[in-house]
Amino acid sequence: MSTSSSSFPSSASSPPSSSSSSPSSVWLVAYMKLKFFTRIRRFLRSKAPHKRNRAASDHHAAEKPRIIDAVVDDDEEEKKDTDKSMVLQKSVKRLHFGTWEEKEMAAEQIQRLARDDVSAKKLIAELGVIPVLVSMVAADESGRRRAAIKALLELANGTYTNKALIVDAGLYTKLPKNIEEIDESTRQEFAELISSLCSLANTQSCPSSYEIISFLISILESKKSSIETKEVSLGALYKLSIVLENAGALISNGVVQTLLMLSLEKQLSEKALAILGHLVVTLMGKKAMEENQMVPERLIEIFTWEEKSKCQELSVYxxxxxxxxxxxxxxxxxxxxxxxxxxxxxxxxxxxxxxxxxxxxxxxxxxxxxxxxxHSGPQTGRISIGSPCNPREAEEGKKMMKNLVKQSLYKNLEMIxxxxxxxxxxxxxxxxxxxxxxxxxx
Structure with a gap:
């Protein structure tokens, strides 16, 4: 591994664009570089394979071709690991110390590394790339922002620790204030990232915040949002609504009105009704639905969807x-x-x-x-056919017939x-x- 370690630039290499600052800042950057390269070097050494030595020491094997093939395979695997390590080294270096264009390229490379090698996700996070990527989310340039979001999404998938690190880095404070200024693809990637992070909603690591709920509702209410983006946003709200402590924040942001409007869209109705089912069991949620003008007419209309049995079940619930x-x-x-x-x-x-x-x-x-x-039947005497009847008797007869009709209807309803x-x-x-x-x- 001497060749790998020698490829590292020394701490005395030319400083970044901040070299024109004070001497103390120059020494600080040099110290950060030295610490960063030390961690990379430690990783490369830990990755150095020793399979070739083990294969060569097995000289008692009966079949020499197998030994040769094993050595060749080990050489190829060693080369691949070395290449990945070098790519990771350059990407992390560019992300920390490069220009904005280099940061964007590094974010794309980190996304590919995290997607292809699941075991590398933890190491990439330990190298301190998550705070830098989170800061790029607030960038004005759409390409740079999308590269950071995609990299964060790959780092968050399947790793609880990385999700917590992304939240702690302040991602929710970097969300755009005006959803209409974001293109559809970036909007959907934002929703996917937030949905992934909302799996922490049932833990203390991810408290419900005004920024998340407000951002998701703005996506749902936007006419420019596609059905797929709205589905992802509803999935994130569903994860938040599971925790009853989040009901207050959801309802205060007007989510009941938004969900009732979406409930008539058959592609979104099931998820919208499921969230309403979580909220209606709380006092605030029940009160909000009782006072809403679309209830119960909108829910009764969903009863007629014979092809959507799940929606019928949720609306009746x-x-x-x-x-x-x-x-x-x-x-x-x-x-x-x-x-x-x-x-x-x-x-x-x-x-x-x-x-x-x-x-x-x-x-x-x-x-x-x-x-x-x-009701025990009419209390007046029977009236014989053809007997004269005054207006009072006729009125009593009408009441008696109405009562009999009501009884018949109730009996039929009971049988049904x-x-x-x-x-x-x-x-x-x-x-x-x-x-x-x-x-x-x-």
Missing amino acids: ILMILAHQSSTQRAKMARAGIVPVLVKVSLLGSPLAQKRATKLLQWFKDERQAKMGP TQRAASPSSSNLKSFAISTSSKSLPY
Whole structure:
């Protein structure tokens, strides 16, 4: 490995463009270079293979061609490792001390190294490249910014430590303030990087911040954002909504209104409804949906999507929580025409949607029966056919017929709900998040 170590420039090499500064800064840069090259040299030495010596010492092997082939393979592997090490050395050096153009080229090279060699991700992060890449995210030049985002995305994939380092380097403070100024490809790469980092949402390393949520919502509300970019952004919000402590930050940023608008887009509806399902079990989320003008009409409209059974299940789930122990919400849903739609879903929907729709129908039936009260038949005497009747008797007869019609309707509704409740349906996990949903059976 003497050839590799000799290729390193000495600490006395010409300083970067900051050489015109004070002597103390020159010595500081020289010290940083020396420390950096020392770490690179240590890495190269640790990578030096000794397989050739082991193969040559095995002179008792019976088949000499195999030994020769092993030596050749080891030589090729050693050459590849040396080449990668030299490329990594040059890339990290350019990223730390090069010009902006050299930094961009170095970021692209680091992206390829991290993608091709998973084991190198940790080493690249240890060489201090993440803070430099994060600083490049705020660059005005789009090519430089995209190169940094792609490199950070490759470094973050599959490594918890690198994700935490990216967050600690202040990536969220470098997010663009105006989403409309970013082109679509960069916007999607930003969303993918944030979605990858949001997997830390259930840990203390990644607290929910205003910058992340505001940036994702601006992507969802932008007319220039593609469906694919919105899907990635919804995935990031889904990861954040899993943690109930993030509900306040999400709701205060107006995410409920945005999600309800996206829920009618069939490609995005399932993810949008899943996030609403996480939020509705919180007090703030339930209140925000109760006060929204699009509820319950928009959710009832989703009931008619027979080809989207998952969307039906999620929309019924949300309305069950809103209707539970709330006569006001049930009256609002009844005025919106929910009962006929629920009857249809209870007969033709998926097994889970049938169970939820049947239970919700039962609440409406019980409430109507409670308003009607016990009925033991007409209390007046029977009127014989052809007997004269005064206006008072005629009015009582009309009331009696109305009551009989109501009883018949309720009896038919009860038969429909009993028929729809199939015992073969799969059980669902009971709610155990908020007090308003703990008693719900589905």
